Structure formats: C-alpha cells, structure tokens
Amino acid sequence: MLRVINAFKTSNEVEVKLFIEYFTNINMAKKFEFxxxxxxxxxxxxxxxxxxxxxxxxxxxxxxxxxxxxxxxxxxxxxxxxxxxxxxxxxxxxxxxxxxxxxxxxxxxxxxxxxxxxxxxxxxxxxxxxxxxxxxxxxxxxxxxxxxxxxxxxxxxxxxxxxxxxxx
Amino acid sequence: MKIQKISENVYEIPKEGKMNVPVRIFASEKILKSIEKDKTLLQAKNMAEMPGVVKWVVVLPDAHQGYGACIGGVSAYDLKKGVVSPGQTGYDINCGVRLLVSDIKLVDFMKKRKDIMKSLGKDIPSGVGVKSGFSFSPKEIDLVLKNGVKWAFEKGFATKEDVSNIEDEGCIADADYSKVSARAKGRGMHQLGSLGAGNHFMEIGVVEEIYDKKTAKVFGIDCVGKVTFLIHSGSRGLGHQVASDHIKKMEEEYGFDKLPDRELACAPINSELGRDYLSAMRGAANFGFVNRQLLTFSLREIIKKYFPKNSLDLVYDIAHNIIKIEKHNINGKMQDVCVHRKGATRSFGPGRLEIPLKYRKTGSPIFIPGSMGTYSYVLVGTKKAEELTFGSTAHGAGRLISRSEAARTITPAQLGKELHDKDIILESGGLKGAVDEAPSAYKDVNEVVRVSHELGIGKMVARLKPLGVVKG
Missing domain, CATH: 3.55.10.10 (Archease domain)
Incomplete structure (x- = not known):
C-alpha cells in the first residue's frame, strides 16, 4: 500500500503501473463473491x-x-x-x-x-x-x-x- | 431461538410470534448442534408460519439449510385452509431412490468389477449437458407425464414386477400434462433416462449386515453377500422448470409480501393455481419414476453382458421430494392433509394401503444412502413415524459443510486415497466435481440412521457396503 501511495507522490512509471493494478484488482475482486x-x-x-x-x-x-x-x-x-x-x-x-x-x-x-x-x-x-x-x-x-x-x-x-x- | 428438549432425540421450538404451529426436531444432541450452525431452524420456523399448516413442522435427523424450506423438512396442510408451496418440496420433484437386488455372488462380481464399472461409466448417461441417448417425441413425453411407468411397461422398458414395486406403481393419478409448460418439456425431453449431476448417483453395493431377518427376507435381501444396485436421480430439468413456472405464477397471483421467505410462494390448495401446480407436479413425479426406470433398463442391459443369467429385481422405488394428499392423525382425528416432503422419505407402517401388497405386512421399504464411501441403509416404515413425523424419516446423510468449503478443504488426491483405502471404484466426469460430494462433506450416516431407529421413525433392516459408484 505504501508503494501505491508513493505512486501519487513520485509519478514513477513502475509505481503508477502498480497503482493501476492495485485498484483494478480491487475492482476485479468486487465483481462477485461466493x-x-x-x-x-x-x-x-x-x-x-x-x-x-x-x-x-x-x-x-x-x-x-x-x-x-x-x-x-x-x-x-x-x-x-x-x-x-x-x-x-x-x-x-x-x-x-x-x-x-x-x-x-x-x-x-x-x-x-x-x-x-x-x-x-x-x-x-x-x-x-x-x-x-x-x-x-x-x-x-x-x-x-x-x-x-x-x-x-x-x-x-x-x-x-x-x-x-x-x-x- | 428457544429450543426445548421433549424427550430423548426429540426437541421443540415452541409456537411463538407468527408461528401457527411448533417445530419438532428429531435429532440427537450431536446432530442438533450441527443443524444449529446454519439457517435450517430459521427455515423450519418460517414453514411454521404458513397458513393452514397443522400439528407441527418436522425437522429430520439429516436436516440442513435449503432454500425456502429446509432439506429434511416435512409440513402438512389442512385441505380447506392450507396452501401448496412448490419451494417446500424443491425444484427436483420426485428426486428419489430405488434399490435393485441380484443373486450375483460377490466373488463373481469382484472378478469383473473393474470392467463393469468402466462400462457403467461409459454407457450410463450422467453429468451435465449430457443427453440420455433415448429419443422420444413430444407426444411420448405427454404420455410419460400422464401414465408414468405404465408407459415404460407398454414400451418394454419395465417388467410387471417393476410396476408393482414402485410407489403408486410409478403412476400418480391426476397428473395433467397440459399443465406442464412447453419450456419444461423442452428441458426434460432429451434428459429422460439420464442420471444428472450433483449428488445423483448409481451405487453398486453388497449386503454386509442384516439387522431384521424377517423383514429383510420379504425385501429380498436376506442374505449377506448379495450384490445390490441403488439409483438416486429425479425429474431432471422438467421438474425444475415445473417448480419455477409455478412459483412465478403463484407470486404474481398471491404476492409474497406477507410470506416469511419469498421462496415459500404458495397458492391455496383449493384454488385453480393450487390444483394446476399439483397436476403438473404429479406429471413431473411420473417423469421422475420413468427416468429411474430407464436408468434401470440401461443398467440391466450392461449387467446382462457380464452376467447373462442374473436378473436385477426391483425392491422398491420411493420419492423423497414430493407432495402427497395422505390421511394422518391430526390432534386425535384421522384426516386428509397435504404433506410436503423435501429431502424426506415416506415411512409408513404395516397396513397402509399406499404400500405395495408385497410389503403391506412389514411396512414400506426405505433407503438411506450414505455419501460415497460410507454405508447405505435399508430401513422399514413404522406406525411410530405416522404418529411423529407424518410418516417420514431421513433421506440421506445430509450435508455437513458447503461445497465451497469441501473444495477448499478436501483435495481430489485425498478423496482418491480415501476411496482407494475403502476399496471403492468411482466413475465420475471429473474428480473436481466429486470432491463436492466427498464423504467428509456429509454428516455421519450411521448416526442419522441410528437416531431414526432409536426414535422408531424408520427401523434398520440391513446395511449395504458400496463397491463402486457412478457419480452424476
């Protein structure tokens, strides 16, 4: 999570990618659950x-x-x-x-x-x-x-x- | 929730709030503890709130959470004031079990077991998206719905003895195929004669122990070492659609705002819709009997190849998801009531006219299959069951854990080892699916049967040990 927050601060390309993945995954996980x-x-x-x-x-x-x-x-x-x-x-x-x-x-x-x-x-x-x-x-x-x-x-x-x- | 102990193995949720009758739980302390873990008892309480329900709602020893009504639940309704509720018998109308017995010697069977199991796995239509291999026109399907196993007899799929050894001779009167939708017929017509998926199966076993010699003799299973065949299946997509269609119609006509659970949609027994559903449900039940008959026909064809001189004789075929109008003692008076059984086997004592002549002196045969890898039991119906449970007892081991928990905690390799250790051959489309039905996902069938026996709502006759299972 810290690295995700860092993405905001640094706009580092790798970090930004992580940021996007992190929130995409939240979204993915939330589509449905058993x-x-x-x-x-x-x-x-x-x-x-x-x-x-x-x-x-x-x-x-x-x-x-x-x-x-x-x-x-x-x-x-x-x-x-x-x-x-x-x-x-x-x-x-x-x-x-x-x-x-x-x-x-x-x-x-x-x-x-x-x-x-x-x-x-x-x-x-x-x-x-x-x-x-x-x-x-x-x-x-x-x-x-x-x-x-x-x-x-x-x-x-x-x-x-x-x-x-x-x-x- | 207040639960009182009435006597050994009998508990009660007293009438409170909107309940019209109490709930009676027939279980040991150990079973009650597992039943209390999910919503089984809440669902039973909901059943007790329904209009016209009489005496008490029954919760059997194999009960677990279902939808609307619990599985292992029985309720009876007054014919004038009561309702008929499709969700209280479930989507798999006339899901049931039949037992066949052969005079094949165990030692001879074991020599050919591997080949026989392979043949069954290949030629008994099972699993999903599988067509039965039989092909019937829509007109034939109407005759199946109307005449049940009588139709199968005329077509050469059943013997005369088969017909007389099925509940209601495999043909429930007052079935009306015109009340079954084209959609339902469309779903069922290509599936007739197939096992289906989920917990449906064909199990080859052997009589391992006999508890009641006299009754076992009448049932034709009086000899340890006899090879037996259990078939568990239902009315396939046709029955599921009949239930769905009528739940929709009933909630459109009568609403669901006042119901404790929307899945308990219902119509007065004495209404056009109530009568329509019962006519359609009886048609679906006849379809279920024919389905098990065609599976028997296919099974006999396969076994004939290995043992040409041996016949497989039908002991009995009985539904565990069905609605019946039956006479029961309600507060001291014998009266017709509409009995809803969902995951409950009919248990009638000696003398009841509903029992085939052959078994009228013993009581009705009852089959309680365990899960793959555990024992299956043959029991006999009793007067005590008529007194306590509207003539009903358990229908299986009853699930203990959910399918997702089974998938999480049991690996296909563990299941494979367990079956190997117990020397049981499993024929299944895939082990992934078989894990859902692993023995450890179910309650202890021995405990369920023991409670039924001790209570006297179904007395033990014999125990069968599985040798091979074809899983749907």
Whole structure:
C-alpha cells in the first residue's frame, strides 16, 4: 500500500503501473463473491448500476458452471425479459442462462445487459457470450435460481449489490 | 431461538410470534448442534408460519439449510385452509431412490468389477449437458407425464414386477400434462433416462449386515453377500422448470409480501393455481419414476453382458421430494392433509394401503444412502413415524459443510486415497466435481440412521457396503 501511495507522490512509471493494478484488482475482486451455504451455492454480485450487477451475476453463474474455470467465447445468444421488479427479473435472467445450458448445451462466459424502465416495467436486453458445453469435461449443473435470501439493493456508496442462492 | 428438549432425540421450538404451529426436531444432541450452525431452524420456523399448516413442522435427523424450506423438512396442510408451496418440496420433484437386488455372488462380481464399472461409466448417461441417448417425441413425453411407468411397461422398458414395486406403481393419478409448460418439456425431453449431476448417483453395493431377518427376507435381501444396485436421480430439468413456472405464477397471483421467505410462494390448495401446480407436479413425479426406470433398463442391459443369467429385481422405488394428499392423525382425528416432503422419505407402517401388497405386512421399504464411501441403509416404515413425523424419516446423510468449503478443504488426491483405502471404484466426469460430494462433506450416516431407529421413525433392516459408484 505504501508503494501505491508513493505512486501519487513520485509519478514513477513502475509505481503508477502498480497503482493501476492495485485498484483494478480491487475492482476485479468486487465483481462477485461466493458465500457459505450448506446445501446450495450463494453469491453476491456488485456493480455501479443494476445492469452491471446482472452482468456480474452472469459471471458468478459461469463460475458455478465451470467450477471456477474459464469458458471461451465462441458463440452468442440474445434474449429480452420484462418484469415489474428487479428480483423477478434477476430470477428470470438466471433461469434463462440455465435454460440455454440445459436445452442448447450453451454455457455462459459473460453477458452484456441493458436495462430500461417504463411505466413500472423493467426490461432487460441481454447478449450472452459463451461456448458449447461439450467442449468441457467437468462442468457443474444448476437446477434453478431461487428467491431464498435474494435481494438487489443500492448501498450507501451508491453502488448496487445483489444476493442470490441457486439450487445445485 | 428457544429450543426445548421433549424427550430423548426429540426437541421443540415452541409456537411463538407468527408461528401457527411448533417445530419438532428429531435429532440427537450431536446432530442438533450441527443443524444449529446454519439457517435450517430459521427455515423450519418460517414453514411454521404458513397458513393452514397443522400439528407441527418436522425437522429430520439429516436436516440442513435449503432454500425456502429446509432439506429434511416435512409440513402438512389442512385441505380447506392450507396452501401448496412448490419451494417446500424443491425444484427436483420426485428426486428419489430405488434399490435393485441380484443373486450375483460377490466373488463373481469382484472378478469383473473393474470392467463393469468402466462400462457403467461409459454407457450410463450422467453429468451435465449430457443427453440420455433415448429419443422420444413430444407426444411420448405427454404420455410419460400422464401414465408414468405404465408407459415404460407398454414400451418394454419395465417388467410387471417393476410396476408393482414402485410407489403408486410409478403412476400418480391426476397428473395433467397440459399443465406442464412447453419450456419444461423442452428441458426434460432429451434428459429422460439420464442420471444428472450433483449428488445423483448409481451405487453398486453388497449386503454386509442384516439387522431384521424377517423383514429383510420379504425385501429380498436376506442374505449377506448379495450384490445390490441403488439409483438416486429425479425429474431432471422438467421438474425444475415445473417448480419455477409455478412459483412465478403463484407470486404474481398471491404476492409474497406477507410470506416469511419469498421462496415459500404458495397458492391455496383449493384454488385453480393450487390444483394446476399439483397436476403438473404429479406429471413431473411420473417423469421422475420413468427416468429411474430407464436408468434401470440401461443398467440391466450392461449387467446382462457380464452376467447373462442374473436378473436385477426391483425392491422398491420411493420419492423423497414430493407432495402427497395422505390421511394422518391430526390432534386425535384421522384426516386428509397435504404433506410436503423435501429431502424426506415416506415411512409408513404395516397396513397402509399406499404400500405395495408385497410389503403391506412389514411396512414400506426405505433407503438411506450414505455419501460415497460410507454405508447405505435399508430401513422399514413404522406406525411410530405416522404418529411423529407424518410418516417420514431421513433421506440421506445430509450435508455437513458447503461445497465451497469441501473444495477448499478436501483435495481430489485425498478423496482418491480415501476411496482407494475403502476399496471403492468411482466413475465420475471429473474428480473436481466429486470432491463436492466427498464423504467428509456429509454428516455421519450411521448416526442419522441410528437416531431414526432409536426414535422408531424408520427401523434398520440391513446395511449395504458400496463397491463402486457412478457419480452424476
């Protein structure tokens, strides 16, 4: 940390690089994290807006499917979902990722999510990147999203946070 | 949370606050301590707040935290005032276990064990993204949902004896395939006949010890050294989608603001939506029975190659995630109630009409698989269970630690060594996934079964020692 502070003072090239890496890593670490749950899988995802929280939830889902591995981006799928609250929309969003996996053997790598809100209806325009499940030998399954302990809320620092338990 | 000891192995959370009934915990002191560590009891309390719930909410010895309702939880509802709640039986509708027994001699099996395990690993469809190898049209799927194992019998996938040795003969009445969405059918149709992933498995074992000779004889497992086959699987993506679809419909129709947990979305039993869900759930349950039947068909085809003269006879097939309308004694009066079992095996004593004729004098067969590498048990249902637990007992060892903790603390090499030391062959897509289901991630199955036996909610009949496991 001292070296990071030094970067401010000295503007040394190496130190500045360290500075950038340090904060990029904080950002990376904060995209999502897994929490303890005896029976199933629980995670929290973060973002500066709800769309980014959804995107980071997709990363968490990809991490469950791939057992913390990497999924290549060889294909993409698009879908649109509408609901009247964030939690329902998130539930449907995760369910759609599971559906793509079960029916099309398409495993998500990441997603781009754009949200619009009109007359109380929230619509998500989703572009999912991923790969054919048959290219991986040790994937995990998710049975369903759940509403258990689920929330999406705005934190004091104006950032957003979601918590999800998926049935595995 | 206030927990009172009622008697040996019985504890109670008395009715308080918004609870409509108390919670009864059936566990030893040791098990209770592990149950108290997560949100199991909070979830049981939430179940006790639901409208129309009767008598008490049951927490079984293998209970652990789930979503909405706890796993190893049973609740019963008054048919007029009560609700039906998909989250209280879970997404894996009719996840269940069947036991088959052969007259293959252990010594003969052991000579061919390696080859048989390899064949099973190769030819039993398991894991994720795997299609079953069977191919059925959407019209056939509708018949599966409606007729269950009767359909499998007509198609030559089941024997007459198979049909009579399955809960409800593998066909739950009042199933309606028109209440199952195209999306659900789409998810399930290519998976029918496959094991799935997670904790689903096929386990070959041997009868190692018999505790109740008379009952064991009726079950066909009266001889130590008999080779057995356990299949644990459910209704695959079809069942998961049926639950999801109806949770969505129920919260849209009835809201969730007043519920203690949004995952407990529900509808009155006596409503159109309640009836629709029950009809769809029964269809998914029939699909689950057929799934285990097709796995049995594939298993028999493989074993035939090695032992052409030996048949594999079905002892029984029983669900542990299901909703049933059953007669129970509620405050001194026998009445129909809607029983939700989630990770709970039905335990009915002698005489119940729901039990196949063959077992009506003994009580219903119960199977409690351990985790890979530990024992599995055969038990028999009791009148005491009908009195205490709405005719239910445990369904497995029950998880002790989370999957992430298992991944952190158990290495694939440790698991490999443990199984090697116990002389168990594991066929699995990958050891990384197998670690999630390692024996040390689960409670001690011996303790779970001992408590069930001592309480009398499921009496020990025999113990099976695993020889090989195909993991989903």
């Amino acid at each position: 929490l303890e749950h005896t029976g199933d899988v629980k995670f929290r995802a973060y973002g500066k807006n709800v769309g980014e929280v959804f995107q980071n939830c997709a990363l968490a889902v990809s991490s469950v499917f791939s057992r913390n591995g990497e999924i290549n981006e060889t294909g993409k799928k698009e879908f649109v979902l509408s609901e009247n609250n964030y939690e329902s929309l998130l539930y449907q969003f995760i369910e759609e990722l599971i559906y793509l996996f079960d029916v099309d053997a398409f495993v998500v790598s990441r997603a781009e999510v754009k949200l619009t809100e009109e007359n109380g209806k929230i619509t998500a325009y989703v572009l999912v990147y991923g790969d054919d499940a048959s290219n991986y030998s040790d994937l995990d399954a998710i049975k369903a999203p759940t509403y258990a302990e689920m929330y999406i809320k705005r934190l004091n620092n104006k950032k957003w946070e979601a918590q999800v338990v998926v049935d595995v």
